[in-house]
Amino acid sequence: MPYNWVTCSPPEVRGFVFNLLGGIKEIIKEDFIGFYLHGSLAMGGFNPKSSDIDILVVSNKSLTVKTKRDLAKLLLASSNNPFPLELSVLTIKQLRDWKHPCPFDFHYSEWWRACYEKDLAKGTSHYLNDEIKTDPDLAAHITILNHRGICIEGNPIMEVFPSVPRFDYLSSIMGDFQDCLEGIEEDPIYCTLNLLRVLWYINDDVISSKQEAGNWGIAALPLDVRYTIQKVLMCYESTTIKYDFEKKELLRIRDFIESRILELLR
Template sequence: MKERIQDIIGDNFVGFYLHGSLAMGGFNPKHSDIDVLVVTDKPIRLAEKRNLAQFFLDYSFSPYPIEISFLSKKQLMDWQHPCPFEFHYSEHWRERYENDLFQGTYQYFNEVIQTDPDLAAHITITNYRGICIEGKPIDKVFPKVPLDDYLSSIMGDYLECIENIAEDPIYCSLNMLRVLWFLDEGVISSKQEAGDWGQRNLPMKLRNTVKKAAENYADGKDSWSFEKFELLLLRDYIAGKVQELLKNENPLT
């Protein structure tokens, strides 16, 4: 993947960085994406964006899904939240790119710079636990994301999980635990690590629910089922703790 990206963008390449579960040792072949950030020296040309899209349409899910964002040095240097980006691919974007390429249109291939609130979290994870595969060192490329921006980024997903825990119990339970652990101890974790932490630290009445979520995530199967009441009990406990911790001091100090 890295070599093909370099072929497409040429000497515009600055670095290739892993973040997410693969970088943190929690990659699960049945659930996880390969999460990547690529930094460029200058903006990416339109023809290069189309070539990148075609490449990722072919490469993603061979065998694992790819989530990747390209950012220029200037976008990182002039930090703002939500962060702008040059190009993004994930499976959520597949149909959009397929339609543009097939029809020869430019609805998603254009010079308009878009922003992504998730990048504050991705860059923070890269700073703390990312891996530089090639290019300039992480601390020479990525800015220190303000805590308020990181919290804004992770809380967006967290609030969706509060609403959706009964529909998506594994992802939502583990993701909410990641937020709680960060606020409680300043730890940036994978979902698997957060599940292990929850089994050690939550009240006994909640640990079995966390155990089921963690084991279902680990084996990629729905070996355990959930009752709605136990998920709501877990949700309400975490939500109460999160609200309490948000009133306290910076969790990273």
């Protein structure tokens, strides 16, 4: 059964998050403005066996390369021990001068593990440097944070984060939508639920978790795709249930969602 931070988050999840918060504050020191939770743990769909913990950190000014290296060490030691992390650090100026795709100061996910380990081991700066990068996903992360996120410590969300224009949010989620159209056979659980999230938003302006979108799909969509959604949702919610998915059923739901979205966007 997925968990919610406020009502039923297991003690080990809370301990993990607060230990990470303490480590980040120790590194960023007086430039720390806030530590914010978004994603499945904030919205009540967190599965300890499969979900990331999604965090945004805001600092008063850009981090030095040394600070980035210290953060990388902390996150390499923390992520997947036991929960994987996806974390971005943004400055208050980057948020106030809103642009899409949004610039950020530092980012960590497991995708970056090998790159950061290499820089730290060899003393290089190929990935841990002063370069300011942008991330189109931040428009979606910040929108979800504004609607469903949690301030763990620091200034309130509404004082720190901008209201992201609807067009920017739509642009952000449509990028992932295209990836899911192509990847549904390789990752049917994530891709099906994410496609449903996009459809629900475009259909009804609802910002939802993957679990909520799956339940909506079962209730609202035609019978010929509901059985597949039920299997997907049961796999997502359980640590033991596994189903095999036939190619034709995955393509059926993919094509149905894509055609419905194209109709709604016309």
